[in-house]
Amino acid sequence: MAQPVATSPTEEGQRHDGAAWPLWEVFVRSSRGLSHVHAGSLHAPDAEMALRNARDLYTRRNEGVSLWVVASEDIIASDPDAKGEFFESPQGKDYRHATYYKKSEGVKHL
Numbered sequence: 001m002a003q004p005v006a007t008s009p010t011e012e013g014q015r016h017d018g019a020a021w022p023l024w025e026v027f028v029r030s031s032r033g034l035s036h037v038h039a040g041s042l043h044a045p046d047a048e049m050a051l052r053n054a055r056d057l058y059t060r061r062n063e064g065v066s067l068w069v070v071a072s073e074d075i076i077a078s079d080p081d082a083k084g085e086f087f088e089s090p091q092g093k094d095y096r097h098a099t100y101y102k103k104s105e106g107v108k109h110l
Contacts, residue, residue, distance in 0.1 A: 022071055024050040028058050029066040036068050047071070 021043040027036035039058045044050035050069045059067065078086050094100045 021045050022073065024054070025070050025072050025075060026050075026054040026058055027068040027070070028064040029068075030064055032065060036066065041072065 022045075024042050024044055024047075026039045026042060028039040029036045039054075042050060042053050042057060044053050047069065050071075051067060054067050054069050058064065
């Protein structure tokens, strides 16, 4: 049976055996009713340790009431270079935006 390898981190999330710990993204909600905001990233061997490390790193001074820790590899992001085709409204569909409509003079409650 093989001996266990030390799993304490060295630099940049590397273990002593040379393998890299996964990268985790940390989101903190500062108080109830607010949205979670990306606080930073960290390396950890598993989700439980990532959550504990996130608590220690990002909420040391009671800055948060909730943490989300997500494996970076599980996040799918849009391409910033494809902003135009991904986020801009298709031609001829300006009616989907409130700025398309003009205020009616005869309607007083708007």
